[in-house]
Amino acid sequence: MxxxxxxxxxxxxxxxxxxxxxxxxxxxxxxxxxxxxxxxxxxxxxxxxxxxxxxxxxxxxxxxxxxxxxxxxxxxxxxxxxxxxxxxxxxxxxxxxxxxxxxxxxxxxxxxxxxxxxxxxxxxxxxxxxxxxxxxxxxxxxLKPVVAKEQAINVKACKFSINQRVLVRNYTKNNKWVFGRILEHRGNLLFKIKLDDGRIWTRHANQISAIKGTLKQCNDYDYFVPESEHVSLYESNNASASVPTTNPTIVINEPDASSDDASNSGPKRKTKSPIRFPDSENYFGDKSS
CATH class of the missing domain: 3.30.420.10 (Ribonuclease H-like superfamily/Ribonuclease H)
Structure with missing residues (x-):
């Protein structure tokens, strides 16, 4: 050769x-x-x-x-x-x-x-x-493959659960954090996440942050929620309860300013008479004498 x-x-x-x-x-x-x-x-x-x-x-x-x-x-x-x-x-x-x-x-x-x-x-x-x-x-x-035993995921080591709402670190745009939901455990500290816009990301636990509180405690305007999840924000014991489409009108009953009861209905301030000093001549003595 x-x-x-x-x-x-x-x-x-x-x-x-x-x-x-x-x-x-x-x-x-x-x-x-x-x-x-x-x-x-x-x-x-x-x-x-x-x-x-x-x-x-x-x-x-x-x-x-x-x-x-x-x-x-x-x-x-x-x-x-x-x-x-x-x-x-x-x-x-x-x-x-x-x-x-x-x-x-x-x-x-x-x-x-x-x-x-x-x-x-x-x-x-x-x-x-x-x-x-x-x-x-x-x-x-x-011809005779060796089947590797799949390692069981340590549930205790997992910080997040399936379908949990989380914040995910974003490295592509100006917003550092985007919202999503846990889809799958890829390991003890690796997770597959579906974002609100439908994209699928894989992130380490250090790149995920849990949202404090439950969905019922979160403000509806804090983050984007898909339409399919709107019902979960308004849970009710009545299964036939409908989701409100408009913001409820809040009525505040104000007292009538012309009414005496209204003017005296508030708490009164306690007043005290001022402390007066004694007469200067009696206090310091008559300097002319």
């Missing part, structure tokens, strides 16, 4: 990592190793052949900087690093069988997920189980 592959295999779990590289210069190899080590951590020991890249001072300095011991296989004896060499042969054989030979990266991804999820003959477990501590999901799992 005319590509260069950099292959790294974990000795314990047999977990492989493959990268398509342009060349095998020391700088390129260091970049690939840094990318892999950033995901899984630095190994204690790295075993390689005696290629010019691996014996270069630049690569050796990289390994020493990260505390990685470097070991080499015997010259002209690939079996010394048999695990990596066997994996190279397996990859070459698998790439010959793929249909799309132009897209090497896509083919490698398919090979890797199958290899990582297949029990190894030496360990008896898949590389994913030993390396990640779990099995990875693949297409074969669709």
């Amino acid at each position: 005319g590509v260069i592959l950099f292959i790294l295999v974990d000795a314990y779990s047999k977990w492989p990592e493959i990268r398509v590289v342009k060349n095998m210069l020391a700088s390129t190899t260091i970049d690939v190793c840094t990318d892999i080590f950033a995901q899984f951590g630095f190994p204690e020991v790295l075993v390689s052949d005696n290629g010019g890249t691996y014996i270069s001072s630049e690569f050796e300095s990289f390994l020493k900087l990260h505390g990685i011991a470097h070991k080499f296989s015997a010259p002209h004896h690939p079996a010394s690093n048999g695990q990596a060499e066997r994996f190279v042969q397996m990859i070459k054989f698998a790439l010959k069988k793929v249909d799309d030979k132009k897209n090497v990266n896509a083919s490698l991804r398919k090979i890797l997920i199958q290899y990582r999820n297949t029990p190894h003959s030496t360990t008896g477990k898949t590389p994913a189980e030993l390396f990640l501590g779990r099995k990875i999901r693949c297409k074969l799992d669709l």
